[in-house]
Amino acid sequence: MSNQAIGNSKPARHVPRTRPIDRNEVYVYEAPIRLWHWINALAILTLAVTGYLIASPLPSLGGEASDHYLMGYIRFAHFAAAYIMIIGFVFRIYWAIVGNIHARQIFLPPIHKAKWWAGIIYSVRWYLFLVKEPRKYVGHNPLATFGMHFGFIWLTVFLIVTGLALYGEGAGYDSWQYTFFSSWVIPLFGQSQDVHTYHHLAMWGMVIFVIVHVYAAVREEIMSRQSMMSSMFSGWRNFKDDLPMDKDH
Amino acid sequence: MMESFYDVMRRQGISRRSFLKFCSLTAASLGLGPSFAPTIANAMENKPRLPVLWLHGLECTCCSESFIRSAHPLVKDVVLSMLSLDYDDTIMASAGHQAEAIVTEIVEKYKGNYILAVEGNPPLNEDGMFCIIGGKPFVEQLRYAASNAKAIISWGSCASWGCVQAARPNPTRATPVHQVITDKPIIKVPGCPPIAEVMTAVVSYILTFERFPELDRQGRPKMFYSQRIHDKCYRRPHFDAGQFVETWDDEGARKGYCLYKMGCKGPTTYNACSTVRWNGGLSFPIQSGHGCIGCSEDGFWDKGGFYDRLTNIHQFGIEENADKIGMAAAGVVGAAAVAHAAVSAIKRARDNGDKQS
Ligand code: HEM
Ligand code: HEM
Ligand code: SF4
Numbered sequence: 001m002s003n004q005a006i007g008n009s010k011p012a013r014h015v016p017r018t019r020p021i022d023r024n025e026v027y028v029y030e031a032p033i034r035l036w037h038w039i040n041a042l043a044i045l046t047l048a049v050t051g052y053l054i055a056s057p058l059p060s061l062g063g064e065a066s067d068h069y070l071m072g073y074i075r076f077a078h079f080a081a082a083y084i085m086i087i088g089f090v091f092r093i094y095w096a097i098v099g100n101i102h103a104r105q106i107f108l109p110p111i112h113k114a115k116w117w118a119g120i121i122y123s124v125r126w127y128l129f130l131v132k133e134p135r136k137y138v139g140h141n142p143l144a145t146f147g148m149h150f151g152f153i154w155l156t157v158f159l160i161v162t163g164l165a166l167y168g169e170g171a172g173y174d175s176w177q178y179t180f181f182s183s184w185v186i187p188l189f190g191q192s193q194d195v196h197t198y199h200h201l202a203m204w205g206m207v208i209f210v211i212v213h214v215y216a217a218v219r220e221e222i223m224s225r226q227s228m229m230s231s232m233f234s235g236w237r238n239f240k241d242d243l244p245m246d247k248d249h
Numbered sequence: 250m251m252e253s254f255y256d257v258m259r260r261q262g263i264s265r266r267s268f269l270k271f272c273s274l275t276a277a278s279l280g281l282g283p284s285f286a287p288t289i290a291n292a293m294e295n296k297p298r299l300p301v302l303w304l305h306g307l308e309c310t311c312c313s314e315s316f317i318r319s320a321h322p323l324v325k326d327v328v329l330s331m332l333s334l335d336y337d338d339t340i341m342a343s344a345g346h347q348a349e350a351i352v353t354e355i356v357e358k359y360k361g362n363y364i365l366a367v368e369g370n371p372p373l374n375e376d377g378m379f380c381i382i383g384g385k386p387f388v389e390q391l392r393y394a395a396s397n398a399k400a401i402i403s404w405g406s407c408a409s410w411g412c413v414q415a416a417r418p419n420p421t422r423a424t425p426v427h428q429v430i431t432d433k434p435i436i437k438v439p440g441c442p443p444i445a446e447v448m449t450a451v452v453s454y455i456l457t458f459e460r461f462p463e464l465d466r467q468g469r470p471k472m473f474y475s476q477r478i479h480d481k482c483y484r485r486p487h488f489d490a491g492q493f494v495e496t497w498d499d500e501g502a503r504k505g506y507c508l509y510k511m512g513c514k515g516p517t518t519y520n521a522c523s524t525v526r527w528n529g530g531l532s533f534p535i536q537s538g539h540g541c542i543g544c545s546e547d548g549f550w551d552k553g554g555f556y557d558r559l560t561n562i563h564q565f566g567i568e569e570n571a572d573k574i575g576m577a578a579a580g581v582v583g584a585a586a587v588a589h590a591a592v593s594a595i596k597r598a599r600d601n602g603d604k605q606s
Contacts, residue, residue: 060493060501070491173475191546192517204575208582215586
């Protein structure tokens, strides 16, 4: 990798290079996490496209109603992808419990640690070009953890809860979706129309998360001190230098 | 002893045969099995009639107008005689002090044993001065009449949610009944107006069984408000097919396609219009070619245009819908990412240059 050379071409660090380094490659993302990540990404892509088309349908088709089932298929795709996303999310929570330490990271940001908040500020300064070098992390950097937790986990929960509430309306009073979701979510928002509006708005929140996330992943792959995109395929994090880890996350 | 419903009906010249017919009809309209018809008959023959006070606050009387147009003439006559509407500003014979005295009489004489039906709602600003009944603010009459009531029926969207007089910015602070009277069981029968058959069925149920039918969390009778217009709309196959009216009077409109793109609120509105319909089951808004405006939903005046599918979000100051806000935000973030990428690239090139020199 060409940027390997850049990382190594900075001998002027204060940390002595002779310090023993036991690893230059760490197994971070276990196979189930990687599988979940890509399935989830595909499900969300499907959900955003079909969701948009539910709210603003394609131009009208002609003929008899029995000739087509376009809206039906679009809604079916939305619901099918929704269940994949929900089951995936439940599995992801399970894996956070049984998986390795990195699997827990985005669920439990160390908000009680001042050092972590300082790490966020440091990361923000790195993105604002105010510091010359990013810190080195095995898992996510503190800013990424923050974004993943508040911008992804909670947004996902919101989309699932409002989505199931909307689903319960069609499924009817005796469905579990109605009993556990529609029954309290709809009065909470006022009425069904508001739940649609906020579910829709949350979609745009997710679109923004994905834009930032994909950009950051690509950029970090090139500019940070560890591998990014390749890690989400192979599971291994490669480091571009042998300097010690910044552990506060 | 107070006379029973049956006595009242006989007095009105209704035959026993018609009475039994009415009982089966009521059972059917309430979604009860035929075996319930004798139960209803029995209750009506033996139970003393429940007096009903029907108050009017800020409203347009469309609920009363709907009620007296109930499809089946027998239902209407019977229910009206059952109620005998001991007090109802719009259709009672007495007037003035004599009329107001009836309220006092019922409240005192039938303590805990009369039904209070409320059409419209009380405005609370300026001590309720925006709605005066018999020289006093309506909110006082409401509180007084509710004090001894067995239960309250909130007729229409005004009493249930607030409706047009409570629309933003609600200058008189018109307030739905359940937010003013908090210590009585309340059944909401929303709609602007509610469907006549729904009103008579609810009244019949309460008067015969002396309890409310099963209610949902928001206090509406499940038998009429458990499904959306969209769930039973006869244009639904066109929705599923993806066949929409795009503009008024286009080919789709002539063919009776789905009105979703014309802002139909059927998918978010709980009511029985698409099953019970209006004017004796003749038609309902969607059948006549116009989308549902969602009149039985909370705050339906404040949800943006009746002709827009995506509705407004007020929290953003200027009225915008989810797509406009979301796309603008995504655009800004996208542009920021591009700009950030450009700066990153320049910086990297410069750093590399520094290193080589
Ligand atoms: C990333 C996740 C999701 C996105 C981006 C998304 C997006 C959307 C959008 C934009 C709409 C149209 C809202 C409107 O009427 O204005 C919608 C509708 C809907 N979504 Fe989702 N959604 C997601 C997840 C879910 C989930 C998890 C469920 C759960 C089953 C769900 C169920 C529904 C339902 C039932 C509707 C209403 C369909 C209709 O009115 O016919 N969604 N979604
Ligand atoms: C809908 C789209 C996507 C969503 C919702 C999403 C979500 C996530 C989440 C929640 C994580 C954290 C994983 C964990 O710690 O358990 C993550 C990591 C990651 N994602 Fe995505 N992702 C999406 C699309 C993509 C795409 C298209 C790429 C590739 C360009 C990508 C690359 C990565 C990488 C490289 C990581 C690891 C980041 C790191 O090591 O800090 N993601 N993603
Ligand atoms: S006309 Fe309205 S209620 Fe009927 S199917 Fe279309 S959107 Fe639903």
